[in-house]
Amino acid sequence: MADSPWVVNVSAENFHQIVVDGSRERPVVIDFWAPWCGPCRRLAPMLERLAVEKDGGFLLAKVNTDENQELAQSFQVEGIPAVFAIRDGKIADQFTGVLPEEQLREFIDSLGPAAPAADAEPSPLDRALELEGRDPSAAAESYRAMLAATPDDPAARVGLARVLLATPGREQEAAPLLTGLEFGDFAPEAQRLHTLVTLRDVPHADADLTAAQRVVGAEGKLALAKVLAARGDYPAALDALLAAADDDRQLGRTTVRELMLKIFEVIGPQSEQAGDYRRRLQALLY
Known part of the structure; x- marks a missing residue:
């Protein structure tokens, strides 16, 4: 990937901020690609070169479909590479496959210039x-x-x-x-x-935390994890869930896993932290 501030990797976790909000300042071009896709490897260098050349005229947001299937589904991507141009939070144009560079330039130029930053009245x-x-x-x-x-x-x-x-x-x-x-x-x-x-929704005052810390066994660790998650202490909650799964594998495959998935949704399903705990739970259970 080009070493440029105008070429960024995007996931579900940062999609709204970078693509939706960012498209109100300048056009955002989403490149849905995958490592195994030959046409993607032909298109990517041209898009990245144009992003560098335009120097802020548009932002290139690269989405690996293998790692972000939900994003691809939300755009109804059926083939890759798939390219979507976003302006003001809406799809302005799109194409699938590889365009010749001349047509690709026309595609980018049709999006117009970035919104003027200095004089624009914020929405x-x-x-x-x-x-x-x-x-x-x-x-x-x-x-x-x-x-x-x-x-x-x-x-x-x-x-x-x-x-x-x-x-x-x-x-x-x-x-x-x-x-x-x-x-x-x-x-x-x-x-x-x-x-x-x-x-x-789980009671999580200091007294609730103290009470949960006194309960022993797998169910006690699960109860502690619920209180910790309610307080926003997700690393400690995930550690308590792993400990509960270690004590009771059946509980680990059901309630523990369900609560972990909820925490992953909050911290970002594709985040490094979620991936780490997902692997640790799988290693523990299987």
């Missing part, structure tokens, strides 16, 4: 996203204002739910915001947040 969503990191209360108000104008705005519903889930004691307020978002650009993040709501 309400951009402002709310920026506020999330430094002023969650203000971010929540921005999202509520967006919902007042457009009650079904999925970006505002997901954003407000994310802020509420980051605020202690507000978890249950987030749940209604996430209903009915099973499809569309915001479905993966909505599902992740819904799973987070489910994990947080």
Whole structure:
């Protein structure tokens, strides 16, 4: 892959930020590829060379379909290489296969220039996203204002739910915001947040943690893992789940595995941490 800030690998974990949000600043070209695909190896150097040449005119987002099958399915990719151009969060153009370089240049040029960064007025969503990191209360108000104008705005519903889930004691307020978002650009993040709501449903105050730490045996370790996951201490929760599976292999194949999958969904199914614990559980059980 070209050593350029305009060529990046994308997974389900960072897709929304890099592709959907990023496409509001400049066109994003998604290259669905696989290591075994010969045509992919012919197309990739041309795309990467154009990304370097255009120097920010567009961002090339490379998606390995072997590692990100759900993303490929969400775009209904049936053959690779498959290329999608995204502008303002929507598909602007697409093709499958390998184009001659001249036609590939025409494809890229048709997307137009990147949005001017200096003078562009940030959208309400951009402002709310920026506020999330430094002023969650203000971010929540921005999202509520967006919902007042457009009650079904999925970006505002997901954003407000994310802020509420980051605020202690507000978890249950987030749940209604996430209903009915099973499809569309915001479905993966909505599902992740819904799973987070489910994990947080377990009582997890300090007293609950102390009580769970006193229980012995596989069931006790499973109960401790649930409390730790509800508190957001995912490494400790995953360690407790491995210990429970070591004590009771049948429990490991059922309830332990189910809870691990929920945690993986929150931290990123393709993340290095999820892969490590997935391998360790498989080695323990099989």
